[in-house]
Amino acid sequence: QKEVEQDPGPLSVPEGAIVSLNCTYSNSAFQYFMWYRQYSRKGPELLMYTYSSGNKEDGRFTAQVDKSSKYISLFIRDSQPSDSATYLCAMRRAGGSEKLVFGKGMKLTVNP
Amino acid sequence: GAGVSQTPSNKVTEKGKYVELRCDPISGHTALYWYRQSLGQGPEFLIYFQGTGAADDSGLPNDRFFAVRPEGSVSTLKIQRTERGDSAVYLCASSLMASGGLTxxxxxxxxxxxxxx
Known part of the structure; x- marks a missing residue:
């Protein structure tokens, strides 16, 4: 079993839809949780960064972390064609030098 | 300001050859990471530098892979005797400092x- 599991999709939705992306993990030592967006042939770009459990909102994006269930989510409201990309969850343990452990990435297409 | 830059953007080589991949981190960032991303997969950690030294090289797949950061800025990932299975996107990342927080x-x-x- 991989440390981080993410449904790779693909997922196709109409413009304006609410999108829900999820990851589960097995390592209870993970403390920092991130969502990256990756456009085709580009590097990952940080979208959301959350420490420990709870919710964080930034514009149309909301990140949720449930450490008791080892489950994280990213919600995208009013999705736009420009949101079409691969979304990667990533996490790491506490401590300054820790590597990121990524999910496989979910390919999202928002159709106009 | 300028982001992380990597050169070359594309590299085609023959099996058995040696390659070098270069990373220029964001100015002032002390931590530098290398990851490898195979098709349809998320990035996988290779090696991490704090300053000039490799603080964690546990992700390097074998001794054909080596990385240096001699002056604490630019880093080079070196792959000897390349194999077809080495084909992937090699990503570099940098961070301001390894303090465990948002930095x-x-x-x-x-x-x-x-x-x-």
Missing amino acids: DTQYFGPGTRLTVL
């Missing part, structure tokens, strides 16, 4: 797409 946010470059024929 540890890793910013990624565009990657080098390596193809081994």
Whole structure:
């Protein structure tokens, strides 16, 4: 079993839809949780960064972390064609030098 | 300001050859990471530098892979005797400092797409 599991999709939705992306993990030592967006042939770009459990909102994006269930989510409201990309969850343990452990990435297409 | 840059953007080589991939981190970032991303997969950690020294090289797959950061800024990932299985996108990331807080946010470059024929 991989440390981080993410449904790779693909997922196709109409413009304006609410999108829900999820990851589960097995390592209870993970403390920092991130969502990256990756456009085709580009590097990952940080979208959301959350420490420990709870919710964080930034514009149309909301990140949720449930450490008791080892489950994280990213919600995208009013999705736009420009949101079409691969979304990667990533996490790491506490401590300054820790590597990121990524999910496989979910390919999202928002159709106009 | 300028982000992380990587050169070349694409590299095609033949099996058995030696390649070098370069990463220029964001100015002032002390931490530098290398990851490898195979098709349809998330990035996988290779090695991490804090300053000039490799603090964690546990992700390097074998002794054909080596990385240096001699002056604590630019880093080079070196692959000897390349194999077809080495074909992937090699990503570099940098962060301001390894303190465990938000300053540890890793910013990624565009990657080098390596193809081994």
